[in-house]
Amino acid sequence: MSNQRDDAVLVVGPGWVGDMVMAQSLFKxxxxxxxxxxxxxxxxxxxxxLLERMPEVRHTLTLPVAHGELxxxxxxxxxxxxxxxxxxxxIVLPRSAKAALVPWLARIPHRTGYLGEHRYGLLxxxxxxxxxxxxxxxxxxxxxxxxEGGKFGTGTIQPGTTQPTPALTSTATxxxxxxxxxxxxxxFGTGTIxxxxxGAEYGPAKRWPAASFAALARHYLxxxxxxxxxxxxxxxxxxxxxxxxxxxxxxxxGQTTLSQAIDLLAASxxxxxxxxxxxxxxxxxxxxxxxxxxxSDPEYTPPLSRHAQVIYHHLECSPCFARECPLGHLNCLRxxxxxxxxxxxxxxxxxxx
Numbered sequence: 001m002s003n004q005r006d007d008a009v010l011v012v013g014p015g016w017v018g019d020m021v022m023a024q025s026l027f028k029x030x031x032x033x034x035x036x037x038x039x040x041x042x043x044x045x046x047x048x049x050l051l052e053r054m055p056e057v058r059h060t061l062t063l064p065v066a067h068g069e070l071x072x073x074x075x076x077x078x079x080x081x082x083x084x085x086x087x088x089x090x091i092v093l094p095r096s097a098k099a100a101l102v103p104w105l106a107r108i109p110h111r112t113g114y115l116g117e118h119r120y121g122l123l124x125x126x127x128x129x130x131x132x133x134x135x136x137x138x139x140x141x142x143x144x145x146x147x148e149g150g151k152f153g154t155g156t157i158q159p160g161t162t163q164p165t166p167a168l169t170s171t172a173t174x175x176x177x178x179x180x181x182x183x184x185x186x187x188f189g190t191g192t193i194x195x196x197x198x199g200a201e202y203g204p205a206k207r208w209p210a211a212s213f214a215a216l217a218r219h220y221l222x223x224x225x226x227x228x229x230x231x232x233x234x235x236x237x238x239x240x241x242x243x244x245x246x247x248x249x250x251x252x253x254g255q256t257t258l259s260q261a262i263d264l265l266a267a268s269x270x271x272x273x274x275x276x277x278x279x280x281x282x283x284x285x286x287x288x289x290x291x292x293x294x295x296s297d298p299e300y301t302p303p304l305s306r307h308a309q310v311i312y313h314h315l316e317c318s319p320c321f322a323r324e325c326p327l328g329h330l331n332c333l334r335x336x337x338x339x340x341x342x343x344x345x346x347x348x349x350x351x352x353x
Contacts, residue, residue, distance in 0.1 A: 008038040008058070010087040010108060012099050013047060015067055017258075017277025019137065020050055021166050021284050022304065023093060026141040027056035028164035033145065040085065042078070042102060049258040050281075053168040059085075063102070070098055079105025091144045095129075097122060112144055137301050138163055165304045166284035170266035178263035184250060192225040194345070195265060197273035197282070198242060199235030199253070203323025205295035206274050208333050210241050215338040216272060217246035228252055228268070230261060230278060270345045275301065283308050290344045294333035295320050309344050311336055 009030055013020050020043065027039050040059040041051055051060040063078055065071035079102045088110065090103030095116035103111045104122045112125040119126065127144065134140045142163050179185035198213045200206035217227045227246065229239040233254030243251040256264065261278065265271055266285035273279040273289065275296045282289045283303035291303045293312040297319035302310065312318075318332040325332075 006086040007034070007088045008040060008085060010061075010082065010085075010090040010103060010106075011039065011041045012090065012092040012094060012102065012113075013041045013043040013051075014093050015044055017046070017050065018280035018301065019093070020047055021168070021277070021280035022138045022301070023141050024054050024056065024166040024168075024284070025138050025163045025304065026091070026093075026145055027054060028166075029142050029145040031056045032164065040087070046258055050168075050262075053170065053259070053262055054166075055169060072101075075101045076105055078102050082106035082108075092123065093141060093144070095119075114140070114144075135300060138304060163304075165306075166280070168262055168266070168281065168284040170263050170285055174259075175263045175267040178256075178260045179267070182252065182256065182260065192220075193228060193268045194220045194225050195228045195230055195268040195271045195282075195287075196242070196249075197230050197271065197276060197278040198238050199231040199278070200274040200276040201232070201234070202276075202296075205320070205322050205325050205330065205333075206276065206293075207238070208274055208292045208294070208336060209330075210238050211245070212334075212336070212338050212341075213272075214242045214245035216341055217242060217249045219338065219342055221246060221248045225269070226250070228264060230256070230264060272341055272345065279303055288345070290341055292333065292336055292341070294318060294330065295322050295325070297321070309347075311340060311344060 013023055030039055038058040039056055040061060041057050042061045042063050043051055045062050045064045048060045048062055051057045065074060083106050087108045090108040090111045092100045092113035095114055097118045100113060100119050100122035110125055111123045113123045114127050114129040134143055196213050196217060198210060221227055227249040229242055229249055229251045231239055231253035236253045239251045239253040243249045262281055265282040265287060268287045270288040271282040273282060273291055275291060275293050279291050283305035289303050289305060289308040291308055291310045293310060295318060298310045298312050313332060313335050315332050317327060320326060
């Protein structure tokens with residue numbers, strides 16, 4: 001690792017895939033402020049694959065701790081290793097006390113973050129979180145880049161203004177290699193590809209019914225398109241049921257790396273997805289995205305892409321932000337018909353031939 005500069009910034013990244021994608025808006029803002037300033041990011045183990053597709057990031061420093069785990073010894077070791085990189089500032093995106101430990105242990109002079117649980121001393125630039133002024137997650141992240149001339153909180157970043165949007169690197173060569181590695185290149189090297197992402201780690205209240213995904217798949221398969229089902233291993237039960245109801249759909253859940261998922265989404269003609277990490281990844285590629293919202297709020301964590309269209313029915317009971325529908329009907333998502341999604345795809349994507 002290079003230590004030639006002493007103005008580098010360290011970002012303690014979020015623990016969720018979608019949030020890490022949105023954090024690229026912060027990295028881009030920092031790069032705009034100082035094009036030569038190195039940006040390093042602390043991330044969970046999976047973060048390496050995502051951050052290596054962000055050209056703004058110099059080093060990814062993996063911290064293999066699970067959600068909620070203290071991992072004090074591992075944090076101490078990382079903090080000691082970071083001292084030689086001479087970071088000038090640390091920006092801590094998670095609001096937990098443990099997230100602020102590594103920059104403090106590394107003795108980074110300026111440690112920035114929002115007011116959170118018992119972080120006095122760990123941070124020396126604590127910002128109050130104005131939930132109305134910075135409602136969107138991306139605005140909260142980007143506002144922490146507000147640092148000029150050694151003074152914090154100068155108000156130079158205005159929430160609600162147009163922020164730089166995430167853009168993950170995925171070249172034609174990378175996409176071709178991924179298709180070959182997954183042994184699907186001969187069938188799907190060209191033509192229309194509709195990718196469906198039916199999972200959502202947060203819970204069932206964010207998932208469009210599998211039967212609706214299957215109806216969508218059958219429609220496009222009948223029109224000669226390729227249909228891919230993408231997700232993590234924990235989504236395999238859902239994708240398997242969709243594949244059974246839509247013969248010809250290719251079930252890739254749990255069979256790809258995160259890097260391969262980026263390439264598959266980038267290679268797609270259109271992506272239909274719940275509000276999930278894969279939605280944010282898809283939005284950070286040039287592909288067309290149809291994002292389906294139920295229990296969550298598209299104003300809070302929208303897909304950050306001009307190629308994205310949100311379908312959200314604004315029911316009185318939503319957004320509830322619950323993991324499972326508290327009323328037991330899931331009308332916020334059941335009310336979205338396959339025909340409505342088909343119209344959105346056909347309006348935003350090139351025609352399927």
